[in-house]
Amino acid sequence: MIDEVVDSLKQEMAGTLESLQRDLARVRTGRASPALLDGVMVDYYGTDTPLNKLGGVSAPEPRLLVVQPFDQGVLGDIDKAICKADLGLSPVNDGKILRVPIPELTEERRLEFVKQVKREGENHRVSARSHRRDANDMLKQLNSDKDISDDDLRKGQAQVQEITNKAIEEIDAVVTAKEEDVMAV
Numbered sequence: 228m229i230d231e232v233v234d235s236l237k238q239e240m241a242g243t244l245e246s247l248q249r250d251l252a253r254v255r256t257g258r259a260s261p262a263l264l265d266g267v268m269v270d271y272y273g274t275d276t277p278l279n280k281l282g283g284v285s286a287p288e289p290r291l292l293v294v295q296p297f298d299q300g301v302l303g304d305i306d307k308a309i310c311k312a313d314l315g316l317s318p319v320n321d322g323k324i325l326r327v328p329i330p331e332l333t334e335e336r337r338l339e340f341v342k343q344v345k346r347e348g349e350n351h352r353v354s355a356r357s358h359r360r361d362a363n364d365m366l367k368q369l370n371s372d373k374d375i376s377d378d379d380l381r382k383g384q385a386q387v388q389e390i391t392n393k394a395i396e397e398i399d400a401v402v403t404a405k406e407e408d409v410m411a412v
Contacts (some may be wrong), residue, residue, distance in 0.1 A: 348402035
């Protein structure tokens with residue numbers, strides 16, 4: 228029974244780490260990355276649709292994103308959606324594709340992005356601690372139901388803490404790497 232709780236916790240921690248990496252991929256670093264436009268929703272015939280479902284996004288140059296829509300009629304809507312997404316990007320529409328130049332980041336803007344990265348990291352650390360609390364509650368419930376002994380409870384809690392510490396270390400490593408990436412000129 229302890230193994231089930233531990234396995235469940237490992238899966239939840241892995242999900243938390245994947246979520247952090249996805250969220251941090253959207254933070255600008257001064258280089259073009261198609262992940263910058265992942266959160267952009269386009270009003271497509273009255274329905275909010277993710278940009279990546281309406282066209283291909285590529286980064287042919289370090290400071291340029293290119294959006295090639297599958298349907299040329301939606302080009303203007305994609306243009307508006309990118310502007311409205313508050314990413315600080317200004318697409319250039321040539322009638323067939325959108326070119327999205329990535330401007331150089333100022334020192335002030337870089338510091339804002341570092342704060343955003345730290346905030347995301349803290350949110351995911353809180354999530355990891357929440358998963359730890361849930362796992363410990365399950366172990367305590369198993370103990371109160373007499374399904375596991377007090378010794379098994381302590382061993383299980385030690386495993387839960389070890390998994391949590393490892394997950395938080397991984398979160399910190401990802402956040403630190405992203406901070407360095409943002410601050411690199």
